[in-house]
Amino acid sequence: MELGQLLVNQFLLILIYDRVIFLLMRKFGILFVMLVVVAACVLAAGCIGTDSGSATPTPTPTPSSEQVTTVMVDKFGTVIPANDKIQFILPSNPTTGYGWIAADVSGLVINQTYEATPVEEGIAGSGGNDIFTITADKAGTYQFVAEYKRSWENETPLETFTQDLIFVDPTTTPSDVPLLSVAFTGKVNPAASEVVKVVTEGNPTTGYEWTITNDTQLKVLNSTFVSSAIPGSTMVGVGGFYEWYVTAEKAGTYEFAAEYKRSWEDEPIGKFFFDITFV
The missing domain is CATH 1.10.287 (Helix Hairpins)
Structure with missing residues (x-):
């Protein structure tokens, strides 16, 4: 019924x-x-579904889990006098027989040391870093080249590290510590299309900001500032880290350069540049 x-x-x-x-x-x-x-x-x-074209686009995630190389840059000044020092830190593992060997030292004074990564007692073969501390005989442009290979073999190096260095006239008061330190972690020679993360300290609350300055052919995937403030705290004026994620579509050596300055001022108080070689 x-x-x-x-x-x-x-x-x-x-x-x-x-x-x-x-x-x-x-x-x-x-x-x-x-x-x-x-x-x-x-x-x-009931008749027309959601218009996907008008939806808010999903932000592209920062490729933090994809990078194969991290470059940490410590900076102090805008120029490096010939009697001051530049430092490069490269991953190494001498337990395999491989190590970094400077291949071109013309005009440069190089001090090489090795620092093992701290590990628990009884664990062997973990590796560490080769540290190159470099000065110059006089002002000028130089090329530093190091190869990662076994010293007794004539095989092609596993990786090659190439950097153009610029030193200015010596100062009367050289620093006791390197004025620029660049540390590579992971692959020193990433493959084309692989991601490199570049990190350096800064504090935009002072008005100073790091910006890329060269007309680089590197593709910048993401750039951001990560504050060191504790989440939920009311602290102000806290610095942090500038992070860039970059890659290259083709193999080659590319320069990454940045400067630290206020937008309304002409001269930076800090800058750096280094090369990344994609294979």
């Missing part, structure tokens, strides 16, 4: 709907009625 009554009710509703549509069409015309029906469907979300 209930099913029969339901069918009768549905039939009556259809008749009423058809009659209303007929009367509207006679009074206002078929185009007006069609527009009314479409509008009703949209409001009811």
